[in-house]
Amino acid sequence: xxxxxxxxxxxxxxxxxxxxxxxxxxxxxxxxxxxxxxxxxxxxxxxxxxxxxxxxxxxxxxxxxxxxxxxxxxxxxxxxxxxxxxxxxxxxxxxxxxxxx
Amino acid sequence: xxxxxxxxxxxxxxxxxxxxxxxxxxxxxxxxxxxxxxxxxxxxxxxxxxxxxxxxxxxxxxxxxxxxxxxxxxxxxxxxxxxxxxxxxxxxxxxxxxxxxxxxxxxxxxxxxxxxxxxxxxxxxxxxxxxxxxxxxx
Numbered sequence: 001x002x003x004x005x006x007x008x009x010x011x012x013x014x015x016x017x018x019x020x021x022x023x024x025x026x027x028x029x030x031x032x033x034x035x036x037x038x039x040x041x042x043x044x045x046x047x048x049x050x051x052x053x054x055x056x057x058x059x060x061x062x063x064x065x066x067x068x069x070x071x072x073x074x075x076x077x078x079x080x081x082x083x084x085x086x087x088x089x090x091x092x093x094x095x096x097x098x099x100x101x
Numbered sequence: 102x103x104x105x106x107x108x109x110x111x112x113x114x115x116x117x118x119x120x121x122x123x124x125x126x127x128x129x130x131x132x133x134x135x136x137x138x139x140x141x142x143x144x145x146x147x148x149x150x151x152x153x154x155x156x157x158x159x160x161x162x163x164x165x166x167x168x169x170x171x172x173x174x175x176x177x178x179x180x181x182x183x184x185x186x187x188x189x190x191x192x193x194x195x196x197x198x199x200x201x202x203x204x205x206x207x208x209x210x211x212x213x214x215x216x217x218x219x220x221x222x223x224x225x226x227x228x229x230x231x232x233x234x235x236x237x238x239x
Contacts, residue, residue, distance in 0.1 A: 006138035008197055008221045009124040010151050011228060014238040016112075017146040017170070023114055027168055037166055051159075056170060066148065067172065069235040070110050074227065075175030081114065082169045090159040 019064045023056075027081065030054055038083055050090050052083040108174040108227040109151045113142035119163025125156045127199070142169070148237065150174075152224045174227045184222055185214070192225040194218055 017023065030042035037043075043052045056079035061071050071079065084090055122140040129136055140157075142149060151157075153173075161167050176184075184191070194217075200206040231237040 004126045004136050004138060005197065006124065006126075006140075007193065008152060008224060009126065009138050009155050009157075010122075010140045010149055011239065012143070013148040013150070013231075015148050015236075016143075017148070020114070020146040023146075023170065027114060056172075066235060066237065067110075067170075070172050070174060070231070073230065073235065075173070075177070077173045077175060079170065079172035082171055083166050084120070084159050084161045084169075085166050086161060086164050088159070088161050090161075092153070092157050092159070 015066055017064050017067065019060060022060060022063065026057065026060060038085065043083060049092060050088055052085070054081045054083070056081055106153050108224045109153050109171050110148055110174060111142070111151055111169055111171045112146045112148050113144070114146070114168040114170055116144035117142065117163070117167050120159065120161040120167050123158045123160065124152075125158075150224075150228055150231065152220070154220045154224070176223060176226060180226060180230065184226060187226070188218070188222055191229055192218075192221045194221055197221065
């Protein structure tokens with residue numbers, strides 16, 4: 001069996017975020033207690049998946065040129081922070097589920 | 102509709118040793134195997150572009166949560182006006198062909214379109230714009 005190509009699955013860039021320490025500070029400010037970090041009003045579950053999500057603030061978007069470019073160029077979609085708890089196996093599949101009524 | 106189901110720019114916010122993201126490439130039914138590609142985020146907030154249209158799994162076997170930045174990347178109407186004519190330059194669909202040349206089956210063609218072609222074109226068009234216009238470096 002030959003080695004598969006991952007080119008159409010994911011690609012790594014050499015570039016790094018220039019504001020990683022500010023992002024970590026923000027994360028610390030929104031987290032709940034150390035033994036239950038997602039237990040705060042800033043974190044919310046999704047309808048489909050077993051991860052939590054929190055808003056990534058726009059003032060941080062404006063501080064990193066590559067994040068700002070991505071936001072402005074590709075539809076101005078709100079960025080998120082995804083949180084996956086310890087001991088979780090999360091599968092993300094592309095199917096259309098019926099909307100919740 | 103889920104707007105994240107296209108391409109998404111991601112990076113790990115904290116260093117992670119006890120987790121991985123596994124993309125399913127294809128199934129190999131004869132031996133009950135799934136062929137996978139493992140995405141390990143860098144520990145220093147390196148950006149990665151994900152194809153969220155491909156099924157993938159995040160496994161965190163550690164004792165701490167993991168945190169990932171993500172922003173969905175949507176194409177504008179002007180970006181895909183001529184996208185089908187760009188197929189040859191935007192995406193290498195032949196590398197992901199199911200069949201091997203010696204099997205004498207019709208290989209993917211730029212004159213024939215499937216949903217999988219579209220998915221790969223969209224992902225690679227976003228990648229192309231990031232590199233050409235945004236200053237991202239592969």
